[in-house]
Amino acid sequence: MTTSFQLNDGTHIPRTAWGCGSAQFNTNVFELSQSALKAGLIHLDGAQAYGNEDSLGAGFKASGLPRSSVFITTKLRRIPPGEDVRTTVVRSLAKLGVEYVDLFLVHSPSNHRDDHNYGGEPGAALKSVWAQVQEIKREGLARSIGVSNFNKEDLEIILADSNVVPSVNQIEYHAYTLSETRETVDLCDRKGIRIAAYGALSPISRFPGGQVEHVLTQLKTQPKWANVTNGQILIRWCHAKGIIAITTSSKSERMSEIAATLGDAIPELDAEEVALIDAAGEGRAERVFWKREYASGTLKP
Numbered sequence: 001m002t003t004s005f006q007l008n009d010g011t012h013i014p015r016t017a018w019g020c021g022s023a024q025f026n027t028n029v030f031e032l033s034q035s036a037l038k039a040g041l042i043h044l045d046g047a048q049a050y051g052n053e054d055s056l057g058a059g060f061k062a063s064g065l066p067r068s069s070v071f072i073t074t075k076l077r078r079i080p081p082g083e084d085v086r087t088t089v090v091r092s093l094a095k096l097g098v099e100y101v102d103l104f105l106v107h108s109p110s111n112h113r114d115d116h117n118y119g120g121e122p123g124a125a126l127k128s129v130w131a132q133v134q135e136i137k138r139e140g141l142a143r144s145i146g147v148s149n150f151n152k153e154d155l156e157i158i159l160a161d162s163n164v165v166p167s168v169n170q171i172e173y174h175a176y177t178l179s180e181t182r183e184t185v186d187l188c189d190r191k192g193i194r195i196a197a198y199g200a201l202s203p204i205s206r207f208p209g210g211q212v213e214h215v216l217t218q219l220k221t222q223p224k225w226a227n228v229t230n231g232q233i234l235i236r237w238c239h240a241k242g243i244i245a246i247t248t249s250s251k252s253e254r255m256s257e258i259a260a261t262l263g264d265a266i267p268e269l270d271a272e273e274v275a276l277i278d279a280a281g282e283g284r285a286e287r288v289f290w291k292r293e294y295a296s297g298t299l300k301p
Contacts, residue, residue, distance in 0.1 A: 003262045005242060007167040008192040011144050013103065014071050015244050016235060016261050017043035019198060022248045026051035033059030035252045037070065040259035045170075045196075045246050047075035047107055048092055057096035067098060075107035075148055075170075076133070085132035089141050104142035105170055106133060109154040123157035130158040144168070146193070152183045155193070165191050172289050173197035173243065174234070175212045175281025196244035199288050200237075203281065204230045206288050211280040219276070224267050233269070235261045237277050240269045 004012040018036035020029045029052045033044060037060065046056045053074060060070060074092050076085060089104065106112070109126055118124035130147075137145045146168030147155070159165065169188050173181055173195060188195055203212035216230045225233060231247075235258065238245040247258050260266050269277075 005194060005244060007144055007194055008165060009144055009167050011102070011167070013144070013168070013194070013244060014041075014043035014262065015239055016041065016258060017045040017071075017073070017196070017244060017246045018255065018258075019045035019246045019248045020052055020056055021045075021047060021050045021198075023250060024050065024052060024248060028052065028055045030055040030059045030062070032250055034063050036255050037063045037065060039252065039255035040262060041255055042069060043071040043073070043244075045073045046096070047077070047105075048088060049075065049077040049107055053092055053095035057098065061097055071102045072096065072098060073103040073105065074101050075105040076111075076129070077107055078111040079129075085129060085136060086139075086141075089136050093141065100140060101142050103144045103146060103168060104133065104136055105146045105148045105168065106130065106150075108149045109147075109151075110149070123160075126154065126157050127161055130162060130164075134162070134164050146170070148196075150184070152187045155184070155187055155191075159191070166193050168194050168196050168244070170196035170198060170244075170246070172199040172202075172287060173238075174200050174202045175237070175277055176203055176207060176210075176284050176286035178278060178281050179285055180287070194242070194244060196246060197238050198246045198248075200243075200245045201231050201234050201247060202286070202288050203234065207284075207286055210284065212277060215276050215280040219273060228266055229257060232257060232261055232266050234277075236266060236269050237274060240271075240274045 003014060005015050006012050018041040033056050044056060046053055076088060079088060106129055112125040112129045115122060115124045118128050133145050136142045144167040146166040148170040150169050171181060185195060203210060216233055219225045219233060235245040249255055
């Protein structure tokens, strides 16, 4: 069984990741990152804004694993005055204790709306940032590059003047965001941009008792799913769609449970099972993250 997906630049990315945002925001993840790696979650999803790149890097170093065996992601936050993208990347690499990251993402388009600083043309700030990110890859500071929380319009802005297509768009994605993310996901599919899903377990962790959980309960009456958790099924749902699943558990037993989705002990969903979960989510729209930004219009689905 494959444990990774191929990106549009030819590199491979583990299809399940451990993220150190959310509950780990601004906390020391030294022990947790080692636990994740020990469990088999070799894709570490970090960000400048999470405030823990230093402890994430220290945890990786303490694990003793070779650099080539671990996939490290970090993300660009709002660029401080007087700095550029490269300056922030070099600082991140120093904190992480590595010479390169496997994936570098623009964390949010809402951090780069100051078009007046780039000549005033609509979208000028995003275009400039994306051009700088491309230089990061050319220099070898990042193996792959992409974006996060970009909608269809944001993607169209950066693609208008660039031949370089993001390898990944990391967004909140689960069965209750299917309708609002459809246009974005469709564009990503057409352009070969791999979706990475954070919040993938929200239908059971944030909105329990809904139609999605009802469908999962039905599935688990079948022998195929009898010994599989709801969380594992939802991660397999992502995988069946070609989507990278990102989780943020701080419990070692949950990390092992999630890491099991990288092996062949957990079955794959067939097309009918995927469709059942899709149908359960279609009639409900729920968002967990970036609610204020979406409400204000700074971010859009």
